[in-house]
Amino acid sequence: MNIITTEKLTDFKHLNLFNIKYQDRAGNPKSWIFASRSETPDVTLNTTNSVDVSINKTVNKMPHAVVVVPFHMNYQKLVLIREFRVVLGDYQYGFPAGLVDKGEQIEETAERELKEETGLELVSFIRTSPIIYSSSGMTDESIALVYANCSGEPSLEWNEDSEDIEVLMISSEEAQKLLETPEIKFDVKTWIVLSIFARTGKI
Amino acid sequence: MNIITTEKLTDFKHLNLFNIKYQDRAGNPKSWIFASRSETPDVTLNTTNSVDVSINKTVNKMPHAVVVVPFHMNYQKLVLIREFRVVLGDYQYGFPAGLVDKGEQIEETAERELKEETGLELVSFIRTSPIIYSSSGMTDESIALVYANCSGEPSLEWNEDSEDIEVLMISSEEAQKLLETPEIKFDVKTWIVLSIFARTGKI
Numbered sequence: 001m002n003i004i005t006t007e008k009l010t011d012f013k014h015l016n017l018f019n020i021k022y023q024d025r026a027g028n029p030k031s032w033i034f035a036s037r038s039e040t041p042d043v044t045l046n047t048t049n050s051v052d053v054s055i056n057k058t059v060n061k062m063p064h065a066v067v068v069v070p071f072h073m074n075y076q077k078l079v080l081i082r083e084f085r086v087v088l089g090d091y092q093y094g095f096p097a098g099l100v101d102k103g104e105q106i107e108e109t110a111e112r113e114l115k116e117e118t119g120l121e122l123v124s125f126i127r128t129s130p131i132i133y134s135s136s137g138m139t140d141e142s143i144a145l146v147y148a149n150c151s152g153e154p155s156l157e158w159n160e161d162s163e164d165i166e167v168l169m170i171s172s173e174e175a176q177k178l179l180e181t182p183e184i185k186f187d188v189k190t191w192i193v194l195s196i197f198a199r200t201g202k203i
Numbered sequence: 204m205n206i207i208t209t210e211k212l213t214d215f216k217h218l219n220l221f222n223i224k225y226q227d228r229a230g231n232p233k234s235w236i237f238a239s240r241s242e243t244p245d246v247t248l249n250t251t252n253s254v255d256v257s258i259n260k261t262v263n264k265m266p267h268a269v270v271v272v273p274f275h276m277n278y279q280k281l282v283l284i285r286e287f288r289v290v291l292g293d294y295q296y297g298f299p300a301g302l303v304d305k306g307e308q309i310e311e312t313a314e315r316e317l318k319e320e321t322g323l324e325l326v327s328f329i330r331t332s333p334i335i336y337s338s339s340g341m342t343d344e345s346i347a348l349v350y351a352n353c354s355g356e357p358s359l360e361w362n363e364d365s366e367d368i369e370v371l372m373i374s375s376e377e378a379q380k381l382l383e384t385p386e387i388k389f390d391v392k393t394w395i396v397l398s399i400f401a402r403t404g405k406i
Contacts, residue, residue: 001287001367010213010220015236015341017213017220020289026364032289033218035238035341046292065340084204085339086223086235089249092339130385132394135337135344136288136295137268138218138238143391161229164204182333188346191335192395200403 001025006044009033018043035139037064037099042140063131063142066109067097069193069203070150073123077169078197079150080178080190081117084164093168093178094187097143110146118167119155122148126203145189147203172201204228209247212236221246238342240267240302245343266334266345269312270300272396273353274406276326280372281400282353283393284320287367296371296381297390300346313349321370322358325351329406348392350406375404 002023009017018041020032034041070079085092098113100106111122126147134141154167170178176198178184179191186194197203205226212220221244223235237244273282288295301316303309314325329350337344357370373381379401381387382394389397400406 001289003289003292009215012212012220012236015220015238017215017218017238020292022289024365025367028364030289030365033215034290035218035220037341041290043290043292085336086204086206086225086233087237087244087246087339087341087343088336089206089223089246092336094339097340127398129394129398130389132389132391133288133291133295134391135342136290136297136390137300138240138290138344139338139342140290141338141341145391145395161231162227162233164228186333186335187339188335188337188348189391189395191332192348192392195330195332196399200405202403 003043003046004029005047006041035141037141061131062100063106063144065097065099065141065143066106066113067095067143067145067189068110068114068122069095069145069147070114070118070120070122071126071148071203072120072169073149073151075169077171078175078194078203079118079120079154080168080170080194082166082168083117085185088185090185092185092187094190095193106144106146110148114148114150116158116160117163117165118150119152119157120150120167121152123151124149172197172199206246206249207232208250209244238344240344264334265303266309266347268300268302268344268346269309269316270298270346270348270392271313271317271325272298272348272350272406273317273321273323273325274329274350275323275372276352276354278372280374281378281397281406282321282323282357283371283373283397285369285371286320288388291388293388295388295390297393298396309347309349313351317351317353319361319363320366320368321353322355322360323353323370324355326354327352375400375402 004021007019096117100109129145131142175194207224210222299320303312332348334345378397
């Protein structure tokens with residue numbers, strides 16, 4: 001495969017479409033449209049005409065967003081949020097998450113978003129994924145997944161007006177009940193982690 | 204929260220941007236741009252001006268895509284693919300996956316995509332997720348995750364020219380080694396499943 005050019009198709013503030021022209025394995029010219037939050041998605045650095053790949057390839061070392069899998073140390077429960085997602089026009093069960101602010105480290109984003117969305121305090125990190133990709137057929141969106149121990153009492157005091165959130169703390173038995181509720185919309189990551197937690201009691 | 208209108212912003216074949224106008228909790232007018240593969244994303248059915256919500260809400264019962272987590276019964280190994288992702292301009296480790304064809308059931312898509320991308324035969328279904336959402340901050344993309352037993356020998360005979368795929372079959376020890384390789388780009392779902400498989404030997 002050979003990436004030829006990447007063209008920005010729209011000019012919105014937070015999300016845009018890009019078109020990649022490339023050659024497939026048989027040398028046929030092809031194109032692929034994707035969505036990105038970046039002004040210059042990483043793939044632009046891999047184009048045939050890229051001037052200095054050796055420098056450019058090292059530029060983007062941060063994910064777009066951080067997703068926290070919070071485990072409450074005192075209650076020994078997994079923390080979830082039930083959040084209104086504008087894009088779905090409905091509530092979704094997910095984990096606290098948010099975009100990485102400029103200059104922020106992954107651990108800082110995790111701590112900040114956990115506090116803002118649940119009121120809980122991040123106590124210690126269990127494990128952190130590398131930069132991983134949400135759905136690379138249609139977007140270059142990348143996240144880091146941070147498993148962390150937390151403490152404190154849930155509070156919505158730090159929510160913004162644009163956020164409509166309920167905090168849940170659940171045992172593995174309660175996870176199983178949620179998974180068996182057909183009306184609930186789940187985020188992909190949350191469904192996978194919950195289904196493991198329901199079966200093993202572990203995250 | 205109150206969804207007011209949804210407007211289609213672009214007119215491409217496979218992926219488009221939409222703008223949702225809504226009121227936040229405090230009644231402030233807000234907007235949110237997202238990417239969708241649908242001509243009429245589900246959220247359009249939740250607008251204040253929607254004519255007949257009772258009918259419309261039942262329309263979209265299929266996910267956009269199916270992702271298969273294949274476990275090889277004879278080798279007792281998890282099956283992965285290393286695939287060139289145009290959007291990343293690089294190879295990514297993931298699971299076989301693809302869009303649901305018109306009229307297809309989830310189980311049929313799983314069987315077809317597993318065969319096309321790995322040459323393996325789907326033998327039995329272990330469990331199937333409900334419709335779950337990839338990253339609902341930026342897209343309405345939905346998938347079903349199908350855990351399945353498979354058999355046969357890996358083959359790239361059914362790959363299309365636009366596909367550049369290598370099939371891997373791994374033990375939990377080999378999963379751990381992949382997870383410790385910093386150069387590898389992982390899909391989100393794959394990283395979560397792999398990290399559980401590496402620790403417990405289970406999927």
